[in-house]
Amino acid sequence: MERYRLVFSGSGGQGVITAAIILAEAAVLHEKLNAVQSQSYGAAARGGATRTDVIISDESIDYPKVIQPNGLICLTQEAYNKFHNIIRPGGLLITDTRFVETSRKVDAVQVEFPIYQTVMDKIGKPIVFNICMLGVVVKLTQLVKPESIMKTLEGRIPGSFLELNRTALELGMGLA
Amino acid sequence: MERYRLVFSGSGGQGVITAAIILAEAAVLHEKLNAVQSQSYGAAARGGATRTDVIISDESIDYPKVIQPNGLICLTQEAYNKFHNIIRPGGLLITDTRFVETSRKVDAVQVEFPIYQTVMDKIGKPIVFNICMLGVVVKLTQLVKPESIMKTLEGRIPGSFLELNRTALELGMGLA
Numbered sequence: 001m002e003r004y005r006l007v008f009s010g011s012g013g014q015g016v017i018t019a020a021i022i023l024a025e026a027a028v029l030h031e032k033l034n035a036v037q038s039q040s041y042g043a044a045a046r047g048g049a050t051r052t053d054v055i056i057s058d059e060s061i062d063y064p065k066v067i068q069p070n071g072l073i074c075l076t077q078e079a080y081n082k083f084h085n086i087i088r089p090g091g092l093l094i095t096d097t098r099f100v101e102t103s104r105k106v107d108a109v110q111v112e113f114p115i116y117q118t119v120m121d122k123i124g125k126p127i128v129f130n131i132c133m134l135g136v137v138v139k140l141t142q143l144v145k146p147e148s149i150m151k152t153l154e155g156r157i158p159g160s161f162l163e164l165n166r167t168a169l170e171l172g173m174g175l176a
Numbered sequence: 177m178e179r180y181r182l183v184f185s186g187s188g189g190q191g192v193i194t195a196a197i198i199l200a201e202a203a204v205l206h207e208k209l210n211a212v213q214s215q216s217y218g219a220a221a222r223g224g225a226t227r228t229d230v231i232i233s234d235e236s237i238d239y240p241k242v243i244q245p246n247g248l249i250c251l252t253q254e255a256y257n258k259f260h261n262i263i264r265p266g267g268l269l270i271t272d273t274r275f276v277e278t279s280r281k282v283d284a285v286q287v288e289f290p291i292y293q294t295v296m297d298k299i300g301k302p303i304v305f306n307i308c309m310l311g312v313v314v315k316l317t318q319l320v321k322p323e324s325i326m327k328t329l330e331g332r333i334p335g336s337f338l339e340l341n342r343t344a345l346e347l348g349m350g351l352a
Contacts, residue, residue: 012331017197021215028217038214038240039197041204064214064240155188 003057004143005066009083010075012050015130020052022152027056030148036064049079056143071141074100094136113175128168135172179233180319181242185259186251188226191306196228198328203232206324212240225255232319247317250276289351304344311348
């Protein structure tokens, strides 16, 4: 596989860091890939937009920071305004319909999904918003199998919450 | 301040990644410092020892990976065996008495604390083990003020758990 660089961006509390860690762990523990996951905080982070980077590859990864992502997910308007122009030409830009109004031209495939709205309509609780977002990403990028995400979740959350997470993941895959 | 490079290592479920993120966020949000926090997973990670890196500085940080940490925390024997020799000469190596038997010579200050035992004796629940460990680190390194850790926790966990976390943090500081 080619090296795939992802940036998830949004606001604190949307679970983007957790989603990035789950994706990285799924790739490493269940797909025999290598992954690096990082957060870089600076003056900008105090402003509001959270950003987390994941690189997945079947080769070893030396430099853990993403400069131009193949895939960029923006879950707030602020994150979109700030990061939309780092996308790699020809990359994939995913936004949430509820939180982001897309207005900029980018040299990438832009797709919008009602991720938040779907979670609220079908599940009624925002806590699995990040897992539904992962469903969209997994379906569109084919980076890891959905079962690898589920196996990773099994090691992290109580059994009683697994079904909720599975539903959210499948809703996201359905959207995509 | 001089740039400070930290590596937390242990096993999945001990909360080392969460602790690293909390420390990084405390430094950035409440101390006006810069921080980078990362996990690098590869073939080795499938073996067992979890490792997470944090760099804190008042200047910008270009390279987010830690090669030689100023501070290394090992919370399992496997993590200690694997990582003890990456410590920067003159650095600080912290281990948990219950989980690690120190046997190697390193050119560093080696300190052992009964972190796990203290949490179990005084609190009875292992879930704040990582926060108690952070208390040790904060006290020994003075990287951030304990109140900055608490303010970060306030934004992340329900109010009813804050006291438990405060107790764990203070227990750790007391140990150190």
